[in-house]
Amino acid sequence: MTVQEVGTPRKRSEDARLITGRTRWTDNMTPAGTLHVAFLRSPFAHARITGVDTAPAKERPGVVAVFSGQDFAAEQGSLPCAWVVTEDMKHPAHPPMAVDEVRYVGEPVACVVARDKAAAIDALEEIDVDYEPLSAVVDMEAAIADGADLVHEDLGTNKSYTWVFENGDLDAAMRDAPVVLERRYVQQRLIPTAMEPRSVLCVPEGDEFTLYSATQIPHILRLMLATVTEIPEHRIRVVAPDVGGGFGSKLQVYGEEVLALLLARRLGRPVKWTETRSEGNMTVHHGRDQIQRLTLAAERDGRIRGLKVELLADMGAYLMLVTPGIPLLGAFMFNGIYKMDALSFTCTGVFTTKTPTDAYRGAGRPEATYAIERMMDELADELGIDPIEVRRRNWIAHDEFPYETIAGLTYDTGNYEAATDKALELFQYDKLRAEQADRRERRDPVQLGIGVSTFTEMCGLAPSRVLGSLSYGAGGWEHASVRVLPSGKVEVVTGSSPHGQGHATAWAQIAADRLGVPFEDVKVLHGDTAISPKGMDTYGSRSLAVGGVALFSACEKVVDKARKVAAHLLEASEQDLEFSGGRFSVRGVQEEGKTIQEVALAAFAAHDLPDGIEPSLDSDATFDPENFSFPHGTHLCAAEVDTETGMVKLRKYVAVDDVGKVVNPLIVEGQVHGGLAQGIAQALYEEAVYDADGNLTTTTMADYLVPSAADLPTFTTDRTETPATSNPMGVKGVGEAGTIASTPAVVNAIVDALRPYGVHDVPMPCTPERVWRAMRAEEKPAAAEPGAGGGLGSAGGDQ
Amino acid sequence: MPRIHVEVDGATYEDDVEPRLLLVHYLRERLGKVGTPVGCDTSNCGACTVLMDGMSVKSCSVLAVQADGLDVTTVEGLGVDGDTHPMQRAFHEEHALQCGYCTPGMIMASLDLLRENPDPSEDEVREGLEGNLCRCTGYQNIVKAVRRAASDMREPGRQEVTP
């Protein structure tokens, strides 16, 4: 009982199921009578549908029904976008199944419902669709040029919106600035690639429906399904059973989910659809995909005056749940951890005939951090000072918090000095710099580069007020409830539903500590709108910093109620009771007391309760913080770059993160490792590639290179702990930090290795070919790759 | 339809199967062995890895008919008498899983790795698991888990639970 749970590296209770294969993935469930759905998808990036003949497919053995988009035109509604970022934002209708026009390869056009999956897939071949091809719109810059072909003819433009934020006098900051650097960086398009493919099963029961889905957002999904289909919300139950990773890609309302519901209603039978990886790569929303133009003005001593950011953000063909808002989440982070006098940010959302983009791990903030951290290295190079030093001269010092940034956020706390010092020591920075100098001296064909990334992120997505001021359609609070059962065991209900993060363990740790009960006595329930009635779900590293704190508050309320009951039972005044180790005792009279379990039983029996106290020991709470939380950290990467082959090998990676108070260090470390793998993958391996006709050429895991164990180094991770002040637990959130920080650290290391060769940039992913070309491009400028994100207009300080 | 005879996780099955039926679909859809998941359709991810006569195969790249007369072990067949296998325990102890979707395949592939090399170095584990993708863990703890299991399994007295 005296074990302190919070802060203990407890092994996860969810593992028992997962390591033995007794798992509830959506695709594992097949109720009797289930029909299987397969979708026919557009082979064209852009085409008019002039006819769909489903008759021959209906004749195939095992086929129950075949529908085209036209068959559902009246009832399928338009998929929702909950973030209208400007009043005049162009927001085209988005039918779950295309009706008269397709706008990206993979868009659903028709579906077959059959006895089994194989029969459904076989019958797809018999559906005859007449297409009249239209021009693909693939390149964002071309898409907004005059006379460009249009993705949505009726909108008259490929621009969805332009969003502007300005603070400080940028012109003054730029005027006469001794150093002005201009750069263009490309955030390539990524495919989130959760290991579990999407899957939906909808079970009808009269006019009520239970929809199982591999989703991050059961609560939001239920509301949106009700809105889109006009089936009343209380007749839809959404269950997210075990979910095999999300990374943002399952923070979505997908057409297949809407159609599963409509098909189940039409056919009166359970229907199931599970994507193949190849159709998933085409249709799960993609991430990133921005072109960034940056102008940074600074003094000769390295102090930043101002930053101008001009962004083109590829929306893809349609706006999905939060598509337009993603780049804006980055708008507030382009200044990073640095002080400056002026910031100007302009973002244009652009339609193209590609898969829609939306949240992907970090969502907006990795893009921003990449830009500023690459610029800081360029500035260091320009001025001939160490990249760490240039950061020190600009960052917010520990004693300056709380600090209102140029982007208008208030960073509550931070200690960039501590994290950086620790990282430098673990990394043995000076030693590696010496080795680098030696290799440069010797003209070693394998050069060593050192990459720095000091960062913060805005996470714990909450303050409903702030989200409202940014025109986001919903709030950001989170809900939890706690029930102490009559037997003294505890059930905790969380609105935040996990997909691998370990809530069942972390939440039980929090409840065990607050209530003073054994960890094993706590059960965490989640992911089912019938069990967990309220919630805003899981994304943006909000689970602990918002949901965990809601649980903390619910526990406090339970203890408060228990105190009243205990005082009554002990015939003492509440003020005289102390609560420790799960037991109320009268101050100074230790032997007189009641355990919380005894109180729970008394509250259940209700034979003798104080006036005004309702039976049973339970409570619920919501938490809506006043501010975001701001984890930060310093990452250092040493990369060996073979100048003859372009091969990059990560030799050492040190991450020191400050995520505030830690509930479970094991889980924190695991999240950092996973995040690093994803951020490094953006730097080195992953890219969704479209050809000029708008065909996705990376449809499989053979083409889209998710790194394996052999591709990644062993990480050195450590922490500093500066508690957040925006919540009573002091927690911040950890899910995205690794991804945000690592991409610039790796690319900075590669560019650093190649500085003697005049290289200022290597476009991501930094494949051997691109590294090799970047070196040659500097020798023969004409050979530069178009759109490769090379430096613009800077003389640079070559060594 | 060909008739096959297989032993899966200790039970014997005799079934008529379509020649094109993949082993993973036979396991999942016919036998209800849903502990083995599918992560891709190109045999790249390794989520579906099982043991066939002790050797690891990606069950999405094997036809059910090819398993005729063989012994198949899935993650559900590991461990005896309700006890978990040292490899399963090591994954738990080292926090080598998050969402757990890759885990059955990782565990099965790791068993085959240790069969060939009972004491692999870190690099050997990384190379050996190249065909199994994990999106959550960054692999570091998986590598640790496999090496821990290797050491546990080399201890005498633990052998009875190996497949």
Ligand code: FES
């Ligand atoms: S499902 Fe078999 S390798 Fe991916």
Ligand code: FES
């Ligand atoms: S634990 Fe999620 S894919 Fe490996």
